[in-house]
Amino acid sequence: MSTGFHVDKLSDEFGQYTLVLKCAECGHERKAEPLTLGRLCGWDARLEDVAKRMRCSRCGKKRCTLKAQFVYEELHAHQSRHCRISSA
Numbered sequence: 001m002s003t004g005f006h007v008d009k010l011s012d013e014f015g016q017y018t019l020v021l022k023c024a025e026c027g028h029e030r031k032a033e034p035l036t037l038g039r040l041c042g043w044d045a046r047l048e049d050v051a052k053r054m055r056c057s058r059c060g061k062k063r064c065t066l067k068a069q070f071v072y073e074e075l076h077a078h079q080s081r082h083c084r085i086s087s088a
């Protein structure tokens, strides 16, 4: 473990990460901001507890797994801006 990046609760790492939600039933994957889930479930909620409450938007099953993914916010913002311009 060299990175030191570890998220157990939503408030860990100051919420500076992206959550990847994956449905074990149909494989549907989507990303969520810790801010959104923090407001919904509380910042002290643990990832595994949050995952149990999530419902898949495609198949409606409650079989989501949650994974925290470290992101470089600036790079992320730049990329999404670029995408919006090229698709307009």
Ligand SMILES: [Zn+2]
Residues within 6 Å of the ligand: 023, 024, 025, 026, 027, 028, 056, 057, 058, 059, 060, 061
């Ligand atoms: Zn699903």
